[in-house]
Amino acid sequence: MRPAALIPLGLIALGAAGVLLPFVWMVSVSLKPHAEIFTPDVSLLPARPTLLNYWTALTETEIPRYLLNGAIVTGGILVLQLLVTVPCAYALAHRRFPGRGLLFGAVVAALLVPFHVTAIPIFLGLAQAKLLNTYTALILPFVASAFGLFLLRQAFAQIPAELVDAARVDGMSEMGIAWRVAFPLGLPTVIAFSIFSVTAHWNDLFWPLIAVTDPDLATPPRGILYFRDEESGDDIGPLMAGATLITAPLILGFLLAQRRFTQGLAGTGLKR
Amino acid sequence: MIRRAMTDIVLVGPAALAVVLFIFLPVAVVFILAFTDYQVGASRADWIGFENFAALFGSRLGRNALINTLVYAAIVIPASVGFGLLVALGLHGLTPRMPRLSAVLRTIYFLPVAATLVAMAVSWQMLLHPSLGLMNSWISALGLSPQQWLSDRGLVLYTLAAIGVWQSIGYNMVLFLAGLAAIPATLYDAAAVDGAENGWTRFWTVTWPMLGPTTLFVLIVTAANAFRVFETVATMTQGGPAFASDTIVYSLYREGFVYFKAGYASAITVVFFLALLLLTALQVALIERRVHYR
Numbered sequence: 406m407r408p409a410a411l412i413p414l415g416l417i418a419l420g421a422a423g424v425l426l427p428f429v430w431m432v433s434v435s436l437k438p439h440a441e442i443f444t445p446d447v448s449l450l451p452a453r454p455t456l457l458n459y460w461t462a463l464t465e466t467e468i469p470r471y472l473l474n475g476a477i478v479t480g481g482i483l484v485l486q487l488l489v490t491v492p493c494a495y496a497l498a499h500r501r502f503p504g505r506g507l508l509f510g511a512v513v514a515a516l517l518v519p520f521h522v523t524a525i526p527i528f529l530g531l532a533q534a535k536l537l538n539t540y541t542a543l544i545l546p547f548v549a550s551a552f553g554l555f556l557l558r559q560a561f562a563q564i565p566a567e568l569v570d571a572a573r574v575d576g577m578s579e580m581g582i583a584w585r586v587a588f589p590l591g592l593p594t595v596i597a598f599s600i601f602s603v604t605a606h607w608n609d610l611f612w613p614l615i616a617v618t619d620p621d622l623a624t625p626p627r628g629i630l631y632f633r634d635e636e637s638g639d640d641i642g643p644l645m646a647g648a649t650l651i652t653a654p655l656i657l658g659f660l661l662a663q664r665r666f667t668q669g670l671a672g673t674g675l676k677r
Numbered sequence: 678m679i680r681r682a683m684t685d686i687v688l689v690g691p692a693a694l695a696v697v698l699f700i701f702l703p704v705a706v707v708f709i710l711a712f713t714d715y716q717v718g719a720s721r722a723d724w725i726g727f728e729n730f731a732a733l734f735g736s737r738l739g740r741n742a743l744i745n746t747l748v749y750a751a752i753v754i755p756a757s758v759g760f761g762l763l764v765a766l767g768l769h770g771l772t773p774r775m776p777r778l779s780a781v782l783r784t785i786y787f788l789p790v791a792a793t794l795v796a797m798a799v800s801w802q803m804l805l806h807p808s809l810g811l812m813n814s815w816i817s818a819l820g821l822s823p824q825q826w827l828s829d830r831g832l833v834l835y836t837l838a839a840i841g842v843w844q845s846i847g848y849n850m851v852l853f854l855a856g857l858a859a860i861p862a863t864l865y866d867a868a869a870v871d872g873a874e875n876g877w878t879r880f881w882t883v884t885w886p887m888l889g890p891t892t893l894f895v896l897i898v899t900a901a902n903a904f905r906v907f908e909t910v911a912t913m914t915q916g917g918p919a920f921a922s923d924t925i926v927y928s929l930y931r932e933g934f935v936y937f938k939a940g941y942a943s944a945i946t947v948v949f950f951l952a953l954l955l956l957t958a959l960q961v962a963l964i965e966r967r968v969h970y971r
Binding site: 413414416417418420421423424425426427428430431434442443445446447449488489490492493494495496497500502508511512515517518519521522523524525526527528529530532545546547548549551554579580583604607608610611614615625626629630633641644645648649651652655656658659660663666667670671 | 682684685687688689691692693695696698699700701702703704706707710717760764767768770771782784785786787788789790791792793794795796797799800801803804808809810811814843846847848851852855901905907908911912926929930933934939942943946949950953954957
């Protein structure tokens with residue numbers, strides 16, 4: 406390799422080190438004993454690493470509760486989204502019914518609406534229904550996913566009509582075709598959408614900050630802020646251990662299934 | 678016939694209802710609320726015309742949030758698109774020679790996209806801590822003066838913008854890499870026949886024009902995300918110090934859900950929404966003008 410070609414490589418590697426810095430720092434501080442954190446000579450890596458902070462975070466704080474809430478909320482959102490979206494996307498792709506064009510137009514229009522725009526009326530509606538401070542408040546508003554409807558309709562439209570007709574001749578119900586023919590054939594897109602949905606809602610802070618004030622219902626990002634704001638500034642080690650624990654599931658998922666994650670988070674945008 | 682209609686309703690009904698109930702109805706309500714003085718919990722609301730909008734554009738606080746968001750976007754958009762493109766070009770060139778290394782670097786750059794931003798913001802906050810943070814310790818070692826990254830009014834917005842760039846380079850890189858992979862090698866051969874020998878000429882005659890649609894898409898996505906900045910602000914500064922890092926979405930959150938001024942917060946929402954729609958319209962207009970060569 407020519408020396409001149411090494412310069413861009415060096416710069417990219419340097420940039421990568423910069424990108425990694427907050428990750429390394431988070432894990433490093435989470436492994437540092439108390440005395441190494443509160444010292445004027447700060448060092449990047451721990452001199453005597455310990456898992457004590459993780460023990461504290463898991464046994465003396467609410468971090469496990471936040472992780473559980475995160476699983477309940479993201480899982481609840483995804484299951485409901487798929488239950489509602491798969492049959493509708495199938496019908497949009499393979500059935501003719503009055504208002505089909507209108508509905509598809511509405512889905513495309515709804516793609517333009519960020520969640521922030523709908524937050525105030527949804528908050529007022531949930532307050533009216535006395536549903537604030539419940540899991541329902543965290544889950545229900547996301548059942549309608551224009552993005553999911555659009556993505557799955559496009560995927561199901563690729564399924565040959567002959568296949569759908571054959572299933573009908575065999576006596577399958579329409580709901581049966583949606584779940585036993587369209588769903589498995591569109592599985593790559595379903596997975597991409599699922600990764601997108603889980604990542605978006607696991608990481609969301611905006612809505613949990615608004616919809617719940619009960620710490621017992623806090624999702625991981627909301628919870629880590631409760632933890633940070635309650636402590637006196639003395640618990641930085643366990644705080645960083647907590648931050649590492651709530652980031653770990655998605656990062657591990659990404660490292661194990663990189664192609665699927667990249668597709669779910671960026672590739673889905675490419676096809677639009 | 679009736680059975681057929683029933684089937685359609687069972688298949689489509691729940692999704693259609695959800696889209697109307699959670700997207701279209703709220704959008705309509707927010708546009709109405711924006712013209713009222715409604716407060717959360719109040720029993721009545723009065724029609725006040727454009728007063729909320731006048732307050733938003735007329736007050737220093739309102740204008741401050743809008744300007745901060747524009748400044749933030751003006752840094753994050755060019756920097757994260759530019760760096761995203763540079764990294765993608767570098768990795769694209771590197772892949773045939775060192776596929777392993779290229780894949781590892783690609784993974785690293787994409788990590789912030791999958792990571793929980795709030796947790797990373799907590800780590801950034803510690804990294805930038807005035808006395809316990811690594812950043813000031815390194816800066817002092819270089820002989821420069823330590824900074825109050827998050828509590829200096831003149832600096833805080835730039836600190837947040839730098840974190841915004843950190844977060845979005847990887848996403849843009851992945852989109853650019855896909856765009857680069859789609860450029861047929863024959864075009865480069867043809868350009869070479871036409872005398873485009875050095876890398877610079879090849880970039881401007883082939884790569885850049887062929888990346889047109891990708892670049893446009895990346896710009897729009899980055900812009901939309903930059904205007905939505907919230908998580909880092911809410912985690913690290915809460916708009917402070919003295920509103921120096923207040924942004925549109927953060928002020929929407931504060932006015933609506935901390936001060937419960939639903940009417941005023943709705944007006945902020947409407948302005949935010951219209952700005953995003955304008956951005957999308959711009960995208961469509963540009964595509965109509967055929968910026969791409971496919």
